[in-house]
Amino acid sequence: MAKAFPTDNPFLKGYYAPVNTEADAGHLHITGEMPKELCGTLYRNGPNPQFAPRGPYHWFGGDGMIHAFHIENGNVSYKNRWVRTPKWELENKEGEGLSGTFGNPMYTDPRVLALGSTIANTNIVWHGGKLLALEEAHAPFSLDPASLMPVGPKDGYETWGDKLCGPFTAHPKLDPKTGEMVFFGYSAKGRFTRDVSVQTVTADGEVTRAEILDGPFPSMIHDFAVTRNWIVVPVFPLTSSMERAMNGKPPFAWEPDKGTHIAFIPRTGTVAEARWVAAPPCYVFHPMNHFETADGKVVIDVMKYDVAPLFPLPDGSPSTKETPPARLFRWSFDLEGHGNTFKEEQLDDRAGEFPRFDERFCMSDYRHGWIVSGNVAAAGTPRHEGITHYDLASGRNVTWNDGPNDRFGEPIFVPRSDAADEGDGWLLSVVFRAEEGRSDLAVFEATDLAKGPIALAHLSSRVPAGFHGNWRPGPL
Template identity: 80%
Template sequence: MAKAFPTDNPFLRGYYGPVNAEADAGHLHITGEMPRELCGTLYRNGPNPQFAPRGPYHWFGGDGMIHAFHIENGNVSYKNRWVRTPKWKMENEEGEGLSGVFGNPRYTDPRVFALNSTIANTNIVWHAGRLLALEEAHAPYSLDPASLMPVGPDGGYETYGNKLNGPFTAHPKFDPETGEMIFFGYSASGRFTKEVSIQTVDKHGKVTRAEILEGPFPSMIHDFAVTRNWIVVPIFPLTSSMERAMGGLPPFAWEPDKGTHIAFIPRKGTVADVKWVTAPASYVFHPMNHFETADGKIVVDVMKYDVAPLFPLPDGTPSTKEPPMAKLYRWTFDLAGPSHLRGNTMKEEQLDDRSGEFPRFDERFCMSDYRHGWIVAGDITDPKTGEPRQDGLVHYDLKSGKSTGWCAGPDDRFGEPIFVPRSDGAAEGDGWLLSVLFRGEEKRSDLAVFEATDLAKGPIALAHLSSRVPAGFHGNWRPGSL
């Protein structure tokens, strides 16, 4: 019998609470004018546990659910489906949750533990003709773009002909010039290990690089950066430990004394050529963009936290009294100096004092100096729940230093903003910004469409759902008809 979700966890209720229904809607009602030039599908991924978990729940540990908005000829259709992973299938057949969060063996049924299943709940990308649902501990999970059902010879897992070496990040990078996909995977030698895989797949879906980098300690590495010549892997002191997990303590915890260690691996070299830069303890879930300057410096724009949010100290106590907030910083690295000075080659510049998350940009300009970026803003704590408010979108003009935004109602929440160019050859930033907007008073969601560089005038079109899209993580746009 399926048990009710616990009511004492803020990530299992309200905006974060899971939905228990899969739906299809062919013609969403639209306010405003949906641009006729928009033709494609916005795929959004996020945690949506099918059943109450065993043991403590963490927002990052719910089963993946894909929300797909297809736009064509001014019409918007919607479909949502759980990602039918091996774990999801076993629990669905049993009618109850059988696992702890992050596969914690202390709480997980041995049958589920033996599956070593993905939960595929963090991102969804399109590459080499494959729609891939991603998390960061397993291989990608391949889905049919129209039905959202698993496809492929391995029952959904995309292993690139068994050439994939270890886990796969939720944030691969795509070279817009070559079509190459660059990615990494932490805990590459087994659960909670310090090794990191470094791999590439070409535009045809062939693995072209597979190496192992030895890190200084086991760490949760959510995202990274790639420039024309460098793969940049930051190892922050959000550590992992099997000993802690088995002892009932946090599997992932904040240990600032270990500091930050950033690996720079040449794209045309090997991990043997790695250069390391050390920095004070901080945490970054997401960079915005990353590129090289004309004189060879490496620039990485990041949403930086002083303390990793959502995770405690090793003894389980909170790492801060108030929830940490991220702000936009520019990190500039100069690797040309003498090796004994490399620990001091990082320059940090704060670009904005406003808090936010989920940075995005016009990804046709990935690895290039760029002008336009967007975030979800929110630096107010909701007094009812203590949850960070995410109630506005912000557009940055990084050349002029100006920023503009638009706020929704006090109970509304924006999801990650996704940029869609007006055409393949449009100028940088010329297009639309799409975001899933939760309407707090009505307990339902809209798909909001904005002119990307004119957020202040508000959404030019809203496609209305009668149901709710829960708080999620990441998504991407796949152009064209289904």
């Protein structure tokens, strides 16, 4: 029998509370004018536990659920489905939760451990004609873009002919010039190991690189950066430990004394040629963009935390009294000059997360970026969120917000056309209306947030707090 969810965890209440229904809506009610030129699907992924977990629950550990908004001819339809992973299927059959967060073996049924299943709850990308639901400990999980049902060649998994080497990040980088996908995977030689895989796959599905980088210690590496000449893998002191997990202590914990170590791996070389740069302890879940300057410096714009949020110290005690915020910084590395140092410049003092930009300019110098402003990791506390647009050329920024308790999903940029100038297009975000207990899909003119949404597609239900999404152009 399915048990009720705990009531004392802020990541299982309010905006974060799971929804227990899958829905189809063919024609959402629309306020404003949905642009006729918009044709495609916004897919958004996030944790939505099917059943109450065993043991302590962490926001990052819920089953993946895809929320798909298809826009065509001014109409918006909506569909949501759990990602039917092997874990989800087994628990659905049994009618109860059988696992601890992160598959903690102290709480997880041996049948679930034997599956080695993804939860596919973090991101969803379109590459090489395949829709891939991602987390960061397993292979991608391939879905049909219309039905959202598994279609991968191996029980839903995409392994590119068994050439995938280890786990797959939730944040691969797509080269807009070649279509190549660059990705990595931490704990590449087994759970809580320090090894990191570094791999590439072409637009037509050929794996062209598969190497293992020896990291300084086991770490949760959520995201990375790629430029024209470098693959940049940061190892922050958010460490992992099987010994801690088996003794009832945190599998992942903040250990600032270990410092930050950043590997620069040549795209045309090997991991044996990696250059390491040391940096003070900090944590970055997400960079915005990353590129090289004309004189060869590497620039990475990041949302930086002084202390990793949402994770404790190794003994289980809190790492900070309050949830730390992230702020936008620019890191500049001179690999040909002072190879073991870098320059840091704070670009804004507001808290924020989920940075995005015009992906056609990935790996290139760029002008426009967007974030969700507010301390988005601080569940259960008041926070006035919004969407902020940065014009990095002029230094100006504009924020739009609405109700004081509304919550904003990651802003996704959609160009007006393939040939449009940078930033010429729309920005899409799923907005939770706290006072009404439901969500809207909001569409903005991307560089004119001040005037508010030009169109809202209204749901009568709620899209719970999630992580990442992407746009697939064209009809279904």
